[in-house]
Amino acid sequence: FSGHSGILHVEISNPRVVVNADGSGSIFADVESKEFIDTVTEGEIIEYPNVELVTFDSGEWGGNAGGAGSGSASLQSVTPLATQATTDESFVSDITELTADGAPAFGGFYSAGEEFDGFTLNSAEQDVTNPDNNNGNNNNNAGNNNESSNNAGGNVNGGDQENCVAYEVSGSLDWGLKESFRNYIEGGIAKGAINTSGIEHSDDGFRWSGSGQLNTDAMLGEVSMPGTLHFTGHDGVLDTKISNVRLVIHSSSQASIYADVVSNDMEGNAHDLTGVRFANVNVSGASLTSDSFSVSGAATTLTDDGAKAFAGFYEAGIELDPVSFSLTLGNEVPCNDAVNPSGEGLAQTGFESPALALIAFALALAALGARGVAVAQRRRS
Incomplete structure (x- = not known):
């Protein structure tokens, strides 16, 4: 996201969803942003590797949905839960909340605790016999798609736990x-x-x-x-x-x-x-x-x-x-599940590892950021 002739600059990459045992969770990402001073003064670029941007309290499983946002991304790492749904279902969380770490990553436009957009995760059944031929074109390499600034993918081939x-x-x-x-x-x-x-x-x-x-x-x-x-x-x-x-x-x-x-x-x-x-x-x-x-x-x-x-x-x-x-x-x-970037069971069906681990998802993180930047522009202009 950019504006004010480059003075406003927020770049979000490598999103990662972590879900806790009670259905709550967080969205992490690598963020690069400029501190927003005013509409004529350009701030310095600050990098926030693997920052916890937002949290969510709960979500609901439903039918195959189109997603709450327009962006898409590949899942890098998750925390496994008990199975919640079968393939061709979606997980929807209506509201997310900006964290204390996420606030400065957004250039200081908002305060921690402010309500942000929700998100939708859409499942994709994966081809176990041919992992490179999966719905969603995610390449089935959660750890290798976009190596983040903290090398979250390591040297691990997404589904091959023997190499981890x-x-x-x-x-x-x-x-x-x-x-x-x-x-x-x-x-x-x-x-x-x-x-x-x-x-x-x-x-x-x-x-x-x-x-x-x-x-x-x-x-x-x-x-x-x-x-x-x-x-x-x-x-x-x-x-x-x-x-x-x-x-x-x-x-x-x-x-x-x-x-x-x-x-x-x-x-x-x-x-x-x-x-x-x-x-x-x-x-x-x-x-x-x-x-x-x-x-x-x-x-x-x-x-x-x-x-x-x-x-x-x-x-x-x-x-x-x-x-x-x-x-x-x-x-x-x-590697055990906790330290394996690809997660346990990534060669199975879309929700076999239920921390949303096999989801080729339409992540509304893009919508989240778009909403935040658009409103911020109106506030600061």
Whole structure:
């Protein structure tokens, strides 16, 4: 998208859809944009690799639809769910919401939380015997179609998992969650306590230990960190448990912390969320060597889902305590689903891997951007 003789510039490429277990999800993409200063001053070009542009709360399966937008793109990577539909059906989400990371990627035209257009994913049954002859002309190479700036496709042939190699990793993650929350729990108002199981507790926060895999070609990783944090206060009215933490590496610059969260808010309302994306971590300053992957003091922000899981104590986008982790690279192993850019089952039918994994889709991301830029032009002109 361009305007004002090139002063307005937004380029979106390599879209990627991630769907959570509850049907919510996010759209990631590589974005290049100019900071919009005014209609006569040209801003610098800023690159946002694999940025989380928008989130969506839910969607519906329906018949074969024409799509909510005019653009199309190839799916790069997804998170598998249980099967939702058969081939020749579509997944429609009516509304998406701009994220805190997506706002600057759009040149600062909009604030985080602003409503954006929905999208439609259309299925395409794939020819297992001849993967190059698929409906939608997607070439069945989710990892190789358009190599993004963070090399999300790696060196992997889309459907050939034997060529995908990762490293076993093990190590620790240090995170205080939110210092002010810890102080509040143990202070004179809440008069509560912090208990841990399988996690080290110090004055500076908490240390998890765990293991998983890291694909250094695609910079995709997942490390499971077992253990439970238990916060209580106000004679048990405040009660929050955080367990089964997972560090998920999305790219060379972005990661997320997932967890199971059970909590009661101050009104006594219960929240029980499994595998919620709790926080986003900026790992652009991480160090990758032949035997380790680590970062120190990485900026971390609370997600929309994390705010809900936190029982409303903090708003989405608020800065949490920084994250540090150190992972040791071990033996080479075949990629598991979490670190394979092509995803599990990509040589099957359109919805066999239900994180919309086999969809040759008409993505309304183009409509999303068109709407945003058009309105912004009217506002700024």
